[in-house]
Amino acid sequence: MIAELRIDLAAIRRNVAALAALVAPARVVPVIKANAYGHGLLDVAHALDGSVPRVAVYELDEALALREAGFATPIHVLGPVAPAALAAAHAADVELTLWDRGAYARDAAAAVRHGGAPLRVHAKIDTGVTRLGMRVDDAPAALRSFERPEFDLAGVFSHLAAAEELDSTFTHEQLERFARATAGVPAHVERHIAATAAAMLWPETRLDSVRAGIGIYGLWPSPETERVMRERGFELEPALEWRTEIVLVHEVPAHTPVGYGCAYHTKRPSRIGVLPIGYAEGLPRNAGESAHVLAGGRRCRIVGRVCMNMAFVDLTEAPGAGAGSPVTLIGVDGPAAMGADEFAAACGTIAYEIVARLPAGVPRRYADAEPAASTTRLRPSPFAR
Ligand SMILES: *Cc1c(COP(=O)(O)O)cnc(C)c1O
Secondary structure, three states: OOEEEEEEHHHHHHHHHHHHHHHOOOEEEEEOHHHHHOOOHHHHHHHHOOOOOOEEEOOHHHHHHHHHOOOOOOEEEOOOOOHHHHHHHHHOOOEEEEOOOOHHHHHHHHOOOOOOOOEEEEEEEEOOOOOOOEEHHHHHHHHHHOOOOOEEEEEEEOOOOOOOOOOOOHHHHHHHHHHHHOOOOOOOOEEEEEOHHHHHHOHHHOOOEEEEOHHHHOOOOOHHHHHHHHHOOOOOOOOEEEEEEOOEEEEEOOOOEEOHHHOEEOOOOEEEEEEOOOHHHOOOHHHHHOOEEEEOOEEEEEEOOOOOOOEEEEOOOOOOOOOOOEEEEEEEEOOEEEOHHHHHHHOOOOHHHHHHOOOOOOOEEEEOOOOOOOOOOOOOOOOOO
């Protein structure tokens, strides 16, 4: 084995249900862009098909792959679509994002053949991220220009810049701008602005629906969000485990250089394990600075510079781990556990980036079993080994 991901689809469904209960009567729109945050687009989508009002992806290609696989739930494409592909988007019954009334909106209208069903669109307003979206001042006129037979205005939406920060006033400023921009929009048009963090921390942002990404995978948008929500008794279930296997172990004396640049030297007689994954497999190149993995039920440090396809782990404290032993990068190993958040922080990044960069080619094993009717908090792993 090089590496393997194990993904619990039932946990994802339970996270969606927990979020839905939290934000009701607002609805949860799962965000499954970036290969469902590394969890696998088609399998995650299949697990949600028919039970959610809509899903959001970034690219048209993701939406077309879903349709090809028979996915029937409405799909909102958050990002831009090449003009030449707009007709294919319309034919696949995909909902698109419009952010101005210029050439892109005209191309989108032109993609709707005369007499065809209107294209469902969500108008995006930039209330403060300075990313996709029309300016607040331009919104009323642009929204009026979308009132044409080729378009069905399904939603108006925006995105928040600082919803993880509880002491920031910017979220309310953005909400107020959004309300101003959309004041003339009929009430039946769906309004959505919150992602996971806002949906959790700022109830007034829930509006008609929330676009929940990171939370449905059982990961927290920030440590602050985790602290506040767990204090309130709200829990998520991480759905992904990431493992590899030790290729071989070197027993070396103190002061032995390890890896490129001799960036690390053993400080004592050591057992150095070689791992068959590197930055091409999603392990950040700087993981050797302070990240740990689990081996033999112990936390063991990654050492040296991570290579393209290999890395090193100090197994001195895990005498039971040898060639062929499993190594857990995210997940549990006996008494030890490593969360995506903690692993990401040790690599100087956030869980979002770690999971989104897990290559599509890593084998993914799925479990999709609901726990027995009498659930206990400590369920056995659905991947009983
Ligand atoms: C990615 C994304 C989301 C989901 O954000 P999470 O923090 O993962 O919940 C919501 N809305 C937009 C526009 C996004 O790009």
